[in-house]
Amino acid sequence: MEGTVRVNVWSRQRQQNGERQTFQTEAEGKLVVKGEAIYIAYRESDESGLGSTLTTIRLQGQELTLIRQGETNMRQVLVKGKEQRGSYNTPYGPFELVTRTSMLMLNVNESGGRIEAVYNLRLAGEKCRMELVVEIAPLVTA
Numbered sequence: 001m002e003g004t005v006r007v008n009v010w011s012r013q014r015q016q017n018g019e020r021q022t023f024q025t026e027a028e029g030k031l032v033v034k035g036e037a038i039y040i041a042y043r044e045s046d047e048s049g050l051g052s053t054l055t056t057i058r059l060q061g062q063e064l065t066l067i068r069q070g071e072t073n074m075r076q077v078l079v080k081g082k083e084q085r086g087s088y089n090t091p092y093g094p095f096e097l098v099t100r101t102s103m104l105m106l107n108v109n110e111s112g113g114r115i116e117a118v119y120n121l122r123l124a125g126e127k128c129r130m131e132l133v134v135e136i137a138p139l140v141t142a
Contacts, residue, residue: 001033001110007042008135015128028139033110036060040108040136044070057115057134059106064117078117080104088123098122112136 009025029042037060044053053070068074071091077084078101086097103118115134120127 003031003110004139005029005031005040005112006137006139007040008137010133012131013128014130016126029136031110031112031136038108038110040134044068059108059115062104062106064104064106064115078104078119095124108136112138 005028007025007027007029009023009027011023013021013023015021025044027042027044029040032039032041037058040057040059042055044055053068053072056067056069058065058067062080064078066074066076066078073089074087074097076086076088076097076099078099080101080103083098083100086099088095088097099119099121101117101119103116105114105116107113108115113136115132115136117130117132119130119132121130
């Protein structure tokens with residue numbers, strides 16, 4: 001099963017020094033159901049700083065995997081209450097990425113839904129706290 005969807009992504013990052021950054025992206029994407037997994041794929045906007053990166057969110061059970069492919073390649077797994085290791089590959093070299101998820105709500109089905117996550121992220125020795133909200137809705141065409 002596959003459908004075209006509107007994807008709204010809101011994230012807030014709080015650095016160790018207290019500095020906060022908020023990012024918001026809206027994009028058209030695809031929602032695909034394969035077996036027990038749901039995939040949401042969309043292209044990041046140029047304003048995101050990720051170029052024309054393809055972002056794929058994979059949901060299976062109580063696990064979220066975030067995959068970015070483009071100028072930088074990243075794989076990040078979120079599982080509530082667990083520390084997960086991932087990778088972040090840039091033109092300058094690879095970095096280890098570690099997440100510890102304190103809250104993960106996956107309320108998505110074949111017609112859309114909502115994802116909420118709060119997690120600590122460690123990348124190249126830097127630590128930050130991340131909040132993520134993703135809303136997926138069927139794309140209504142005129």
